[in-house]
Amino acid sequence: MDLLEYQGKKLFARYGIPIPKGALWPEVPECAGPFVLKAQVATGKRGKRGGIRFADDRGAAGQTVQEMESLSFEGETAAAVYVEQCLDIDREIYLALAIDRDRRCPVLLASAEGGIDIEEAPADSLLRLPIDSFLGLRGFHIAAVARWLGVEGQTGEQLAEVVKALYSLMLSEDAELVEINPLVVSADGNVVAADAKVSLDDNAAFRRLPVEGASESSASRPSSFEQAVAEAGAVGIEIDPDGDIIAVVSGAGLMMATLDILCEAKLHVRAVVDLGGSVLAGGEVLGKVFQAVVAAGPRATFLNAYMHTALCDELARMMIEAQDIAPLEGRVLVRLKGRNSDVGRSLLSDQGFDVFEDLGPAIETLTQARELV
Incomplete structure (x- = not known):
């Protein structure tokens, strides 16, 4: 089951991963504008298809939402529009955990070139660290990611906590993929998950807590x-x-x-x-x-x-x-x-x-x- 972004972020918050303030339209987050508006679809590259837009205030957001609701993303219309506070971005990082079926273990992925163009990033810009399923996530994995991304100090400490939380989420929720693209490093050195992509194993649904809205999501229903x-x-x-x-x-x-x-x-x-x-x-x-x-x-x-x-x-x-x-x-x-x-x-x-x-x-x-x- 592929979760929509706002559902993935609810899971992130449950595991202590920092996320921006946000709400599903017609609600808006309790913060001053400007806002970023995100179409909630299961397809990729929505940013290049008009699925991510900006608005200075609630009035401008309403007009933009109407335009976004008429868009089609590979034949799929947006299930909702998520309104989120804009972030003061200094850097964008790619961070993910996925199941490597060839190695039969989780693999930790990291790149300093996060954002909408991650698919075009050189292959050697992506760090891949297999994680032994019996030993689990270790300190040397986190240290290797921090070195690869060139982060230290307060930012490095926060990054370590995010990696630990992602791994805990993957194990506890039977996730096949947990991805943050981008993981934003703000101007003050804090890290925030600006996006969330989570894919859960349908066969394990009986043993995990329900995700709010997942039963209503077009991403969780068959075509x-x-x-x-x-x-x-x-x-x-x-x-x-x-x-x-x-x-x-x-x-x-x-x-x-x-x-x-x-x-x-x-x-x-x-x-x-x-x-x-x-x-x-x-x-x-x-x-x-x-x-x-x-x-x-x-x-x-x-x-x-x-x-x-x-x-x-x-x-x-x-x-x-x-x-x-x-x-x-x-x-x-x-x-x-x-x-x-x-x-x-x-x-x-x-x-x-x-x-x-x-x-x-x-x-x-x-x-x-x-x-x-």
Whole structure:
């Protein structure tokens, strides 16, 4: 679950990380202007898309909020506008903790080049410190970060407390990512978290305190496509709302592999669907999945099934029934392999499906359809 900024900052405050005074519009923080207004969206680079603006007072803030509420960020409108006190900024630092799945441990990240252009910062400007999960955060980690950032004295002491608090938050809240960009060093040497990006593990929700507003956040809800697929008894994952292709696959492992191959072929993937246990639940159930796919409007649908124990001809009959319920539009390609796959491919071919036995030729056919790239 990806929290919105104001929700992340509520968590930060709970763990003692300094944050600016702020409130969700129409409330304003109890401080004199000027204010910074921030669109609450789950997408990145909002600052470069007009999602962060400034206002001298409440009156100017009201007019600016109306303009921001009409903006679209990768198809998403702002769930709210957060009004925050402006900070007297001397330096901007990047600081984060993330799960490194290759090392299988948390990694502490720090850069002296924080702010909206962090993605363009040189790779060697980012410090990466793996943290042993058994030993935890140690003093030498904090000292290394302070040296890398060139902070000392009062600022160094405050930085140390922020790093400790971030690590405590990650462990206690089962976070996959806690990021401050930027961590502001003010003119008087104090550090303040000017932004908050927090991603929590959904599977651990039962053992942590609720985050205020998270249940109402668009960032915590599945998309309309994902909801429709879930209601059909399958699992849908939206990759890019502007994509061209939806892949419907017969298992989670094959779904991930298919997505990797499609992306490697530089095909623009809209979403992927794992049929899971619904793969042989009947044509009516599969028809509901097809309805969700049709509603998403892909220019091509790729059905990829590799059946180890179930029969391919049974799946083929269900696909034909589902196609009668909700005809897939655009180009439809089917890769079918496994038990009785010859019979299944013959049935689908007779119904006009573009059918393949092996994955390679199917991907090549999609790649050659230049209008989809």
